[in-house]
Amino acid sequence: MLIIVPLTLDKGHTKSLRVNKFFTAMNVVVKAKLKFSTANHIFKLQTNGFLDIYHSQKCSDFISIRHGSFFYKSNLTPTKLLYMVYFWSKDHDQVMIIDELKISNRTCIDWCQFFREICSADLLRGSGVIGGPGHVVAIDESVIAKRGRGANAQARPIPQQWIFGGVDLITNQCFMRFVDRRDANTLLPIIRQYIAPGTEIWSDEWAAYRGITGMGNGYTHKTVCHKHLFKTPQGVHTNNIERLWSDCKRKFKRMNGTVRGFVPSYIDEWMWRRTRERDHYFSDIVQEIARQYPV
Template sequence: MANPIKMNMRYLARMGIITDLDKCIAFLRKHRLLASRMDCQGCGSIMTEERTSSTADGLRWRCHDSKCRTTATIRKNSFFEKSNLGLIQLVILTYYWASRTPQRRISFEAEISKRAIVDWANFLREICSADLIDRKGPIGGPNSEIAADESVVARRKAGNRQGRPVKAVWIYGAVDLVSKEAFVELVPESGRTTENLKEITLRNVRAGTTIRTDAFSSYRSLSDWGGMGYKHRVINHSLHYVDPVTLFHTNDIESFWRQAKELLKLQNGVSRRLIPSYLDQFLWSRMYPKEDHFMRILEAIAANPKYYMGSEV
């Protein structure tokens, strides 16, 4: 069996994908990210492709009906229509994003403004969120054990510009101790109440699951939540972090939180309104080996109905 291709920057350069615009366009078309055919929205005729110096891409679609003559960018209806950056720049930027390269380094290496980097990263996280909707479901089950916990990702502030205090932002989630499947959601502003944690759990955890938590009071009635038959194991952290008799612990969920917060720290500050999208990126990235993230995000873009470019060519 042949060794799988390592889709790194060296390979992209060697194949001309990030050095030759025509090869870049061919690569994007091969992976269904740019259209290989375009119908004129004016008259319905099949448009033809022509060289042009009027666009950064060097190509455009033109309707050759003498009564129409409509033109369109080769990015028409594609994900890349969102940006004015060159296609090669966008491929490079997507690769760096998939590699979790810090924004400051991306700006230096690719000579792209930080504003453009932030905007493109926002677009890519939208793809992660959409892809997760199709892929994620409840975790656990009768033969599964998960560790659940809450964690703060933005601390309380004494006051904003209007002098009003800003509440802390808490997240709640769980990870399966064997499959490593996980979920995470923002806790409502009303706080880590039994009702709030119960609602999130019922949405995300299958009946019959064994759930490990710490001794936080909101979990006391967990075994009775929703009649789901949850089995509750408690680790009292005021006494020990690993139960000396059962050896139960919550290290898995603590590691999960560290990984999630590492992604947030890489951004040098994240707007509170964007925290859910970063959590989606984190969950999405956990589904694949890091070295596959670049091709996986391209596949997710191609699979998104908003940017459907037809079957592979």
């Protein structure tokens, strides 16, 4: 679909370009006239599909239309960038993306990591606080990365990585935090940070949770003993948070594992997707890129 996007030049001169409907908010031009000029500028479409703006017809200095955008300094063509974002938004595996776009493994890894950083920044905009009076939040901790061997026989083993989180049983909102320890000094401050005062909290009988009612935030704490049952006669359970762990880990199983340093960004990506409709992934990530990289 072709649309008209105006480019405003100095002295109020405006020239319209016919461009594909592709990231127009980020000023990425796919098709335009090969070359045209004004009194102060010359516009030239490169073979890679990007438009360069020269200051004058006698000057070789130019400003790429990608300048300051998310795609600045990228060597990928607009078409490949479009497919890169689209394939990532559809959660295709990287092997498929590399094969379809004929790009290097390093390029694919870097771009996918860039998209996950966009997700992380978007999540940080929110307070992350869940629950409140009349709400129930189930909490739990789980191993997200198992203990591994060191690089060689002399290297120290890689410790297992724990994650702690909670889910609101009414709104389905959640929070997750990586933790090195599961003691009260570590978990209780996180509960205070992410769970609103007046919330009813459900958990198993892990010793670190015994101090919840004494935190002074109006919390009500109810537990279930998993040695005997998964749900109390009063209805207390942790099924929702355990299902959350299962859904989250399913992505890592499908990937056959990942580099330990990338795990936090994959968790952020998973949480970002979880709060959106699948059909809106593509439009949402494009809008978020445009918001974080205004041009």
